[in-house]
Amino acid sequence: MSDLMAEGVSLSFSGKPVLQDVSLRVLPGELHALIGPNGAGKSTLLAMLSGDRTPASGVVLLDGKNLGEWRPKELARERAVLTQDNTVTFPFTAAQIVEMGRAPWQRTPAEDEDERAIAEAVAQTDVAHLMDRTIPHLSGGERARVALARVLAQRAPIVLLDEPTAALDLRHQEDVLRIARDRARAGDAVVVVLHDLNLAAAYADRITLLSRGRIAASGTPSEVLTTERVEEVYGQRVEIIERPDRPPLIVPLR
Numbered sequence: 001m002s003d004l005m006a007e008g009v010s011l012s013f014s015g016k017p018v019l020q021d022v023s024l025r026v027l028p029g030e031l032h033a034l035i036g037p038n039g040a041g042k043s044t045l046l047a048m049l050s051g052d053r054t055p056a057s058g059v060v061l062l063d064g065k066n067l068g069e070w071r072p073k074e075l076a077r078e079r080a081v082l083t084q085d086n087t088v089t090f091p092f093t094a095a096q097i098v099e100m101g102r103a104p105w106q107r108t109p110a111e112d113e114d115e116r117a118i119a120e121a122v123a124q125t126d127v128a129h130l131m132d133r134t135i136p137h138l139s140g141g142e143r144a145r146v147a148l149a150r151v152l153a154q155r156a157p158i159v160l161l162d163e164p165t166a167a168l169d170l171r172h173q174e175d176v177l178r179i180a181r182d183r184a185r186a187g188d189a190v191v192v193v194l195h196d197l198n199l200a201a202a203y204a205d206r207i208t209l210l211s212r213g214r215i216a217a218s219g220t221p222s223e224v225l226t227t228e229r230v231e232e233v234y235g236q237r238v239e240i241i242e243r244p245d246r247p248p249l250i251v252p253l254r
Contacts, residue, residue: 002028002062002063002078002079002157002158002189003025003061003062003063003064004025004026004049004060004061004062004079004158004189005023005024005025005026005060005061006022006023006024006025006045006048006049006055006058006059006060006061007023007058007059007060007061008021008022008023008057008058008059009021009022009023009045009048009055009057009058009059009060010022010055010056010057010058011044011048011053011055011056012056017213018041018044018213019041019044019045019048019055019213019214020213020214021058021214022041022045022058022210022213022214022215023058023215024045024049024208024215024218026049026158026189026191027189027206028157028187028188028189029184029185029187029188029189029205030184030189030190030205030206031180031181031183031184031190031192031203031204031205031206032189032190032191032192032204032205032206032207032208033191033192033193033194033200033203033204033206033207033208034046034191034192034193034194034207034208034210035193035194035195035197035200035207035208035209035210036209036210036211036216036233037211037233037234037235040210040211040212040213041210041212041213041214042162042193042210043084043162043163043193045210046081046160046162046191046193047162048060049079049160049191050079050081050160051067051068051070051075051079052081052083054068062075062078062079062158063078073104076103076104076154076156077104077105077156078156078157078158079156079157079158079159079160080101080151080152080154080155080156080158080159080160081151081160081162082147082148082151082159082160082161082162082164083162084162084163084166086143086144086146086147088135088136088143091134091135091136092134092135093131093132093133093134093135094127094130094131094132094133094134094135094138094142094146094149095131095132097135097146097147097149097150098118098121098122098127098131098146098149098150098153099114099118099153100150101117101118101121101149101150101151101152101153101154101155102114102117102118102153102154104154104156105155110155113155117152117153117154117155118149118153120152120153121149121150121151121152121153122149124149124152124179125145125146125148125149125152125175125176125179126145126172126175127142127145127146127149130142130145130146140167141167141168141169141172143167144164144166144167144168145168145172145176148161148164148176148179152179152183156188157187157188157189158188158189158190158191159180159183159188159189159190159191160191160192161176161180161190161191161192161193162193163193163194163195164176164180164192165177165194165196165199166195173196173199177192177199177202177203178203180192180203181203184205192204197225197230197250198247198249198250200221200225201221201225201247201248201249201250202247204221205220206218206219206220207219207220207221207224207225208224209224209229209233211233216229216232216233217229221247221248222248225240225248225250226240227239227240230250236252236253237252237253238250238251238252238253239251239253
């Protein structure tokens with residue numbers, strides 16, 4: 001099992017701190033949600049965990065080795081990343097995009113699993129009917145689901161998803177989080193950036209709440225999502241409705 005952790009990472013843009021002394025461990029078998037207001041540092045932290053950004057101080061380690069020391073193909077076999085921007089300028093078909101998820105496994109024994117991995121990812125994300133269409137002719141939600149299929153086809157033990165529900169309708173939002181939870185229950189480490197607190201409460205095993213580049217709280221949904229903490233971090237009055245044997249509902253007071 002892969003062990004991914006950030007230790008005391010910090011980063012500034014144009015002199016403005018974006019992350020300050022953040023430490024986080026990603027555990028196999030957990031769906032870990034990163035939440036917080038706009039500009040809190042969620043996507044930047046995810047980019048550091050993926051190796052796409054390098055901290056100014058602190059370190060991100062995968063199996064005890066600095067991410068910067070991993071070869072790109074080796075790293076791609078360990079973690080799969082869905083970014084917010086899934087723009088594709090070339091007229092690739094959806095099928096070609098999903099197939100790209102298998103690139104890290106070329107010329108390895110795992111290449112024998114390509115067809116099965118692709119078929120499963122396509123079925124899970126409900127995009128089979130889109131496979132022959134080119135990406136520029138898909139809606140934003142359809143492109144997002146095709147991009148997720150590519151990530152799933154990669155079959156990496158660490159899955160990093162940046163706002164995967166942002167462009168999706170209600171049904172597909174639930175589908176995506178169910179898929180993420182299933183991957184965690186199968187033993188993968190899954191980190192997902194979310195804005196919807198109710199989705200985080202319903203699906204996450206662990207939540208880390210970021211505020212102004214720092215960790216405001218980290219723990220189970222019930223530990224993190226208290227009325228006082230949500231109101232303090234988001235600057236919005238809320239009511240949290242507790243429901244026996246079901247996730248709580250966070251409702252803004254208007």
